[in-house]
Amino acid sequence: MIIGVVGATIYFLISPLNTASTQLLARTEPTLWDVLIAFFGGFAGVISSAKKDGGNVVPGVAIATALMPPLCTVGYGISHLNPSFIIGAGYLFLINAFFIALATASGTIFFRIRSGEKLNVSLKQQALILIIAIIIVIPSSISAYSIVHSSYINAQLSQFIENQLSNQYIAKQSISGKKIQLSVIGQRLNDDQIKSLKQSLKDYHLDGYQLSLTQLTKGNYITPKEFQDYMKQSDNGDTVQANPNSSGDGELTTIQSDLNKKYPKDISNIYVGQVTDKAKATKQLIAIELSDKGKTKRSTIEKSANKLVKDNQVSAVVQFVSGL
Numbered sequence: 061m062i063i064g065v066v067g068a069t070i071y072f073l074i075s076p077l078n079t080a081s082t083q084l085l086a087r088t089e090p091t092l093w094d095v096l097i098a099f100f101g102g103f104a105g106v107i108s109s110a111k112k113d114g115g116n117v118v119p120g121v122a123i124a125t126a127l128m129p130p131l132c133t134v135g136y137g138i139s140h141l142n143p144s145f146i147i148g149a150g151y152l153f154l155i156n157a158f159f160i161a162l163a164t165a166s167g168t169i170f171f172r173i174r175s176g177e178k179l180n181v182s183l184k185q186q187a188l189i190l191i192i193a194i195i196i197v198i199p200s201s202i203s204a205y206s207i208v209h210s211s212y213i214n215a216q217l218s219q220f221i222e223n224q225l226s227n228q229y230i231a232k233q234s235i236s237g238k239k240i241q242l243s244v245i246g247q248r249l250n251d252d253q254i255k256s257l258k259q260s261l262k263d264y265h266l267d268g269y270q271l272s273l274t275q276l277t278k279g280n281y282i283t284p285k286e287f288q289d290y291m292k293q294s295d296n297g298d299t300v301q302a303n304p305n306s307s308g309d310g311e312l313t314t315i316q317s318d319l320n321k322k323y324p325k326d327i328s329n330i331y332v333g334q335v336t337d338k339a340k341a342t343k344q345l346i347a348i349e350l351s352d353k354g355k356t357k358r359s360t361i362e363k364s365a366n367k368l369v370k371d372n373q374v375s376a377v378v379q380f381v382s383g384l
Contacts, residue, residue: 068135
């Protein structure tokens with residue numbers, strides 16, 4: 061165990077890869093499912109060893125794959141001085157080690173009793189093992205409940221958005237405690253509509269949650285500040301191209317060029333590109349900045365843009381922005 065942690069720590073100290081992979085992150089939040097996997101994995105190893113032609117290869121591989129990844133994650137946490145990685149992965153190691161050992165002991169006792177041997181396991185020993193098992197399981201059970209509850213709330217919120225905000229593009233979505241925060245782009249909602257949305261939360265089992273709705277449109281336009289924030293809203297860098305002359309996806313570039321040619325004096329800039337919202341959904345955006353002269357032709361330009369979107373068979377949101 062010590063050799064594994066030391067080796068992993070040295071590796072991550074000298075490795076140029078500093079970003080935690082999904083494999084590392086997956087081992088920092090153990091749940092009840094990890095307890096079950098460890099227990100039944102250990103029991104499967106006992107069954108394999110109990111067979112006449114059984115060997116130590118299968119149990120050995122099973123134990124190694126269960127114990128080494130958490131130790132490597134602990135090494136990563138130590139090398140980056142990240143206590144959450146150390147505690148989370150250390151807890152997963154404890155779960156795997158304890159329940160594999162428990163399953164092995166239980167399986168061994170079962171097969172020995174089955175063969176006619178008499179084993180004396182005192183009531184005190186049984187109670188001690190049970191108490192330790194319960195103590196180890198409690199945090200993972202809480203974590204499992206939290207994950208299931210979070211998944212349920214997110215599913216209900218997705219249904220709420222799909223049914224109540226189908227005409228809006230969700231630029232940002234987050235849940236913090238009992239507060240739901242949404243940033244939307246689309247037709248501006250009035251106070252009565254927002255009030256109705258808040259009241260409809262109970263229909264989606266979101267009672268007790270508060271809805272905070274930020275509309276990125278002001279009238280028929282996205283405001284300059286909010287458009288800049290919107291371009292930066294993605295954590296992974298997939299934002300709208302800020303340079304109107306830069307090349308983007310083929311279809312979007314074609315639409316951009318066609319609109320510039322058709323309305324050279326009415327359109328000041330066209331911003332095209334991909335955006336990724338907080339739900340990791342990717343959407344194409346065409347943001348049009350009109351000149352003073354073009355503002356009188358907004359409806360016509362919007363129809364032309366939507367027609368080009370349809371003709372080029374792309375799924376893009378057409379929005380207008382005021383001067384940036």
